[in-house]
Amino acid sequence: MTDDTLRSVTVERTSTGRFLATNARGGTLSFGSVSDPDTDTGFTPVELLLAALAGCTAVDVDVATSRHAEPDRFTVEVSGHKISDELGNRLTDLRVTFSVSFPDGEGADRARAILPRAVRTSHDKLCTVSRTVETGTPVTATVEEA
Structure with a gap:
């Protein structure tokens, strides 16, 4: 790399x-x-992970839609269940929910029309955070003596 x-x-x-x-x-x-x-x-670190999921996808979707119209409301909520099982502590059932509205007008109509595709494209290809979580990436932890 x-x-x-x-x-x-x-x-x-x-x-x-x-x-x-x-x-x-x-x-x-x-x-x-x-x-x-x-x-x-x-x-907490878990809340930061949830914020990273929301933020990563929000940035992608905002870039795609706001070039057509400035949203009246743009909120992303992320939730998941923190569990502890034989695999250790982790989050399950992660859910990213967009709540976006645009004013009236031609540009806003275009923004509304591309919103679902923008969310899907971010989730499936663009958002580094959700792609990393979904595909799973090994994490290496080491200790350096100071």
Whole structure:
């Protein structure tokens, strides 16, 4: 593989159960475990995976449809069941649901018409996140002594 195909983030512990992810462009995102479900609003790693699924497909669909019309509403909800079985902890029954509306007009009619195809194409070919989850990719974990 070449450097132009490599994608990476660095995750650093900031406190007990809290972490900061940094991408190659310097963007950051904090996340961690939920210590108190009543007060902790931060994202967990599982929620970040769900957001990545929604975000990846949303970007593809937005590019395809918004060139015809700006949506009045564009929401993507992703859900799944977190289970623990003989395969370990994992998500099952992942579901990506688009709720999109466009104003009246010729461009909006085109956007509405291509919306189902755009969602299908993103899911079947374009969205790296959903394609990776669906096809399954080995994950290698190593430890480097500092």
